[in-house]
Amino acid sequence: MTLGPAEWAFWDSWVRAQRLLVRELDRALQRDHGISKAEFSILMALLRAPGRQLRVGELSEALDWEKSRVSHLLTRMESRDLVEPVESGAPGRRTGVGLTTQGRRVARAAVRGHAGNIRRHFFDTLTPEQAAVIREWSTQTVERLDV
C-alpha cells in the first residue's frame, strides 16, 4: 500500500475541492453569459491578441489545448455568432478567427463577471501565505508536467 488512509482522504479532498470550484465558476459563466469556461478562454485569448485574431494553431499553443479541441469549439462558437473566420483563402477552411461584434460584447461582459467570481471563490479565500504556496505549486507542476 503506497498511500495511507490519511493520504487518500487528502487526495479525495483535493480532487473534490478542485472539481467544486471549477464547476461553480463554469455554472456561473453559463448562467450569466451563456458560455462555458472553455469558450471564455477562447474569447479572452482573442481579446488579448494583437489584431484581435488568431489562427487555430496559435490558439492551441496559447491555451495548451489540442488543435482538434480548438477546432471543434470554434465550430460551435461560429454557429452561435461569437467568432468569425477571418480572410480564409479557401472555403470551409479557417486560417484565422476573430471576434464578432456579438462576441466582443459577450467577452467584455463575461470578463468582469468571471473575474469577480474568481476573486470571490478563490483569491478572497486565501491568506497571502496560502496564495504564495499555491502559486508556487502551480508553477512547479506546470513546469514539471507540461511539454
Add this chain to the structure above:
Amino acid sequence: MTLGPAEWAFWDSWVRAQRLLVRELDRALQRDHGISKAEFSILMALLRAPGRQLRVGELSEALDWEKSRVSHLLTRMESRDLVEPVESGAPGRRTGVGLTTQGRRVARAAVRGHAGNIRRHFFDTLTPEQAAVIREWSTQTVERLDV
C-alpha cells in the same frame, strides 16, 4: 477590472496545473489498467464498502456525483464486466451493484498503480508546509462549496 494581470497569470497557472495533473493520472490509469479515474472511483468505493455492494444513491452520495452520472457510468462498466447488478427485484433495474471477479481483480491492481502515481506526481512534489496549506485549502473549499 477586478483581476490584475498577475492574478490572471496565477489563475491560469493554477487551472493548467490542475488539468495537467488530473490528465496525467487519468492517462496512466487508462494505459495501465484500461479504466478512467471515474471508473476507478467507483471500483474503490465498492472495494471499501461493507459487503462490497452499494446502491446507486449510496455511490452518488459517497462520491458526491449526480445520480445520472453514476447510472451512466455503471451501465458502461457493466457492459465491460467490471460490475454487476445485485439482487434486483425488477429487470433493467439496479437496486445495488457489486464487483465482478474481473472488477475486483482490476480494482486491486489499479489501486497500487494509481496510488503510486499520486504519490509520485503529487505527494512527492510537496514540502510538508505546502502539503499542509493545500490540505487546508481543500478542506475549506469543500466545506464552503459543497451542499
Add this chain to the structure above:
DNA sequence: CAAGATTGACGAATCAATCTTT
C-alpha cells in the same frame, strides 16, 4: 405522491485518421 433510478440530448475532451495547402 415522493424517493430512487434511468434515459436522452447535448456540450466537453481526446484520439486517430484524413484532408489541404505549401
Add this chain to the structure above:
DNA sequence: AAAGATTGATTCGTCAATCTTG
C-alpha cells in the same frame, strides 16, 4: 513530405424529463 486544420468516433459529465416502486 510536412505543417495546419478538420472530421468522426468515443467517453465523460450535466441537465431535464421520465419511469418505477414503495
